[in-house]
Amino acid sequence: MLNSLLCLRYDHLVIQYRQVFSRLPNMANPQAFTEKVLHRKIFDRDxxxxxxxxxxxxxxxxxxxxxxxxFAKLLWAGRDPDKIPFETLQPPFVVKPNNRSGLILFVRNQTEVDPKRIKDFCNEWLHINSHGKYMGEWGYGQVDTKIVIEEMLPGAVEGxxxxxxxxxxxxxxxxxxxxxxxxxxxxxxxxxxxxxxxxxxxxxxxxxxxxxxxxxxxxxxxxxxxxxxxxxxxxxxxxxxxxxxxxxxxxxxxxxxxxxxxxxxxxxxxxxxxxxxxxxxxxxxxxxxxxxxxxxxxxxxxxxxxxxx
Known part of the structure; x- marks a missing residue:
């Protein structure tokens, strides 16, 4: 009964889970690794x-x-794309948010240093904390979104x-x-x-x-x-x-x-x-x-x- 109540209360997480695994997760007494990730989303506030x-x-x-x-060398971090110091940034570098995964813009050479393209990329996610809000990942929801620009690591220049x-x-x-x-x-x-x-x-x-x-x-x-x-x-x-x-x-x-x-x-x-x-x-x-x-x-x-x- 308790798991049924948790599934009803956190139906958005259950829907996401069922779309992948075609079953209800056991969030009240998790055994599988994936269930323990969901359990952490709901209960862990460390x-x-x-x-x-x-x-x-x-x-x-x-x-x-x-x-x-x-770590890759940090070149710049901040919240305002208009303050990115394009005049001093030397490629290759990467642009990404500090509180999300899978969003990376590669800038491999000088021809790719396009301020408008980079600012547009940042503005797409700068005011949206999707991991924290939509995925229910409490830890990400506690982090103010910032732009991170790092030196590209060796070997990644070719893509x-x-x-x-x-x-x-x-x-x-x-x-x-x-x-x-x-x-x-x-x-x-x-x-x-x-x-x-x-x-x-x-x-x-x-x-x-x-x-x-x-x-x-x-x-x-x-x-x-x-x-x-x-x-x-x-x-x-x-x-x-x-x-x-x-x-x-x-x-x-x-x-x-x-x-x-x-x-x-x-x-x-x-x-x-x-x-x-x-x-x-x-x-x-x-x-x-x-x-x-x-x-x-x-x-x-x-x-x-x-x-x-």
Whole structure:
């Protein structure tokens, strides 16, 4: 009954979830990883989440906790596109918001330094916090939207980003690692899930569009131990954190810290299981098993479900 009330109260999250997984989530007693992301959206109000969600504020956490991890050089940050110092900006650089994922404008050379194009890009999202409002991700909703302009990292000038390594830290320990190469948003790069010993996990990825087959067979990164140690220090403050790194010639760059991966709308799925409707949740539950969800009393959950809290 409690889960039914939560599903009614947070119907917008349930609709999004059902569109991907064709089933209702268990938000009252979550077991799968994706369910625990939704549970965090509803119940977790740890102020640290807002720091993780801010690409500017999170720089300080990384510098203090994992100094061996770098960031792209910050060229400018602010709220007013008219104050962007175009006269001093030297490409290549990227323009993006500080509190959203997936929105990046690449400016690779001087001919692409078009002030109107860049200002128009910023104005499209500057006054909209979609992660916080529409996706229900509380941490992002606490962050004032700003424009971030960073130096483009080596290897990305041609349009293909470096190897992207996402470490899933649950209970202070790396439980899984997702490795990918290729352009943003494509499906042809080399990808795979691995455990902390770089043994490939028998998982593909399930999205709104169905299964994405992951090839695997990726050599062990030479600095894997350094990545794991850094990610575990960064994730030690919270039950779960995904730490995203670029590995460029053995040097690590942090690209994002996120407490809400894919907003809970993507999941691992076992390779040897057929596509069904709804899809299997075995791998989703395996990944979620190591995420220790804090105890929340029945009265608090009921208050949330009834809209009193």
């Amino acid at each position: 102020p640290t989440l807002a720091i993780y969600c801010d690409k500017l504020a999170s720089r300080d956490i990384v510098a203090e906790t994992a100094p061996e991890v770098s 293909a980003p470096p190897a992207d390594i996402k470490l899933f830290v649950t209970g202070g320990r790396v439980a899984a690692i997702y490795y990918s190469t290729g352009r943003y948003g494509d499906r042809v790069g080399l990808r795979g899930f691995f455990d902390r010993d770089w043994i490939q996990l028998p998982w593909d990825k399930w999205t709104r569009d169905g299964r994405i087959v992951l090839q695997g067979d990726i050599p062990v990164p030479k600095n894997l131990d350094t990545m794991i140690e850094a990610a575990e220090r960064l994730g030690a403050r919270t039950p779960f954190l995904r730490v995203d790194l670029f590995n460029i010639d053995g040097k690590l760059y942090c690209t994002e810290l996120t407490p809400y991966p894919y907003s809970g709308m993507r999941a691992p799925i076992l390779k040897d299981e057929p596509d069904t409707n709804p899809p299997s949740r075995v791998a989703d539950s395996n990944l979620g098993a190591s995420w220790p969800v804090p105890e929340i009393g029945f009265a608090h959950k009921l208050g949330k479900a009834l809209g009193f809290l």
